[in-house]
Amino acid sequence: xxxxxxxxxxxxxxxxxxxxxxxxxxxxxxxxxxxxxxxxxxxxxxxxxxxxxxxxxxxxxxxxxxxxxxxxxxxxxxxxxxxxxxxxxxxxxxxxxxxxxxxxxxxxxxxxxxxxxxxxxxxxxxxxxxxxxxxxxxxxxxxxxxxxxxxxxxxxxxxxxxxxxxxxxxxxxxxxxxxxxxxxxxxxxxxxxxxxxxxxxxxxxxxxxxxxxxxxxxxxxxxxxxxxxxxxxxxxxxxxxxxxxxxxxxxxxxxxxxxxxxxxxxxxxxxxxxxxxxxxxxxxxxxxxxxxxxxxxxxxx
Numbered sequence: 001x002x003x004x005x006x007x008x009x010x011x012x013x014x015x016x017x018x019x020x021x022x023x024x025x026x027x028x029x030x031x032x033x034x035x036x037x038x039x040x041x042x043x044x045x046x047x048x049x050x051x052x053x054x055x056x057x058x059x060x061x062x063x064x065x066x067x068x069x070x071x072x073x074x075x076x077x078x079x080x081x082x083x084x085x086x087x088x089x090x091x092x093x094x095x096x097x098x099x100x101x102x103x104x105x106x107x108x109x110x111x112x113x114x115x116x117x118x119x120x121x122x123x124x125x126x127x128x129x130x131x132x133x134x135x136x137x138x139x140x141x142x143x144x145x146x147x148x149x150x151x152x153x154x155x156x157x158x159x160x161x162x163x164x165x166x167x168x169x170x171x172x173x174x175x176x177x178x179x180x181x182x183x184x185x186x187x188x189x190x191x192x193x194x195x196x197x198x199x200x201x202x203x204x205x206x207x208x209x210x211x212x213x214x215x216x217x218x219x220x221x222x223x224x225x226x227x228x229x230x231x232x233x234x235x236x237x238x239x240x241x242x243x244x245x246x247x248x249x250x251x252x253x254x255x256x257x258x259x260x261x262x263x264x265x266x267x268x269x270x271x272x273x274x275x276x277x278x279x280x281x282x283x284x285x286x287x288x289x290x291x292x293x294x295x296x297x298x299x300x301x
Contacts, residue, residue: 036161059108
């Protein structure tokens with residue numbers, strides 16, 4: 001009965017506006033942003049920076065997500081993964097969603113400018129525009145390399161956290177961006193294989209649609225090797241120690257194992273399982289960076 005009730009619901013509620021912000025995606029972004037803050041210093045991060053910095057970044061990320069909902073509403077209705085979104089179902093009017101996105105973006109920028117620093121604010125704005133405008137409006141529909149080129153916007157949160165603390169762009173902060181940038185293609189292409197028919201139906205040129213599943217699986221495997229190499233760089237440049245190296249190696253080899261299984265068709269539902277593993281991979285990789293960081297400060301390593 002609950003399913004029927006949800007299917008016919010047309011009134012707007014606060015949960016619809018919350019859904020516009022893609023809270024699960026934003027939560028992962030804020031985890032990496034907060035870890036970026038903590039990695040940027042050997043001392044304590046001021047609570048105002050930790051709280052208000054992440055709040056400002058989260059509001060801007062939610063703003064970009066809401067714009068994505070507006071732009072993609074005509075294709076969302078045709079995809080099983082997105083057809084119940086508020087705009088696709090008509091529960092939120094596009095103009096209201098745009099005004100909501102604008103309010104979130106302005107509030108986020110105001111917080112960052114007032115309580116954090118201008119560099120973080122402008123980098124966050126660039127990330128917002130990169131995702132909401134460059135990727136969503138143009139790249140997504142223009143090229144099968146959309147997720148590669150547009151991935152830089154989604155990779156920004158740890159750098160934003162870093163600059164929120166230091167007020168400057170450092171090589172270590174950029175390395176955190178590089179890790180997520182290398183992670184994004186195998187992560188998203190695995191989902192794109194799983195949803196290939198739906199992307200083809202709405203004429204979105206994802207790689208498995210334009211170049212085939214086999215070609216995409218090969219590139220997932222290649223990017224996973226690239227990611228493995230990139231993930232070891234924090235140890236190479238002495239940003240982290242042996243604890244991180246051990247965890248990154250285990251996580252990376254497991255990711256390669258899934259990519260190889262996907263390439264060989266040796267496990268059922270390998271595409272969606274690779275996608276799900278990639279989420280845990282990124283989370284635990286950044287947790288390992290953080291644990292290693294504080295273990296080194298405490299003199300345990």
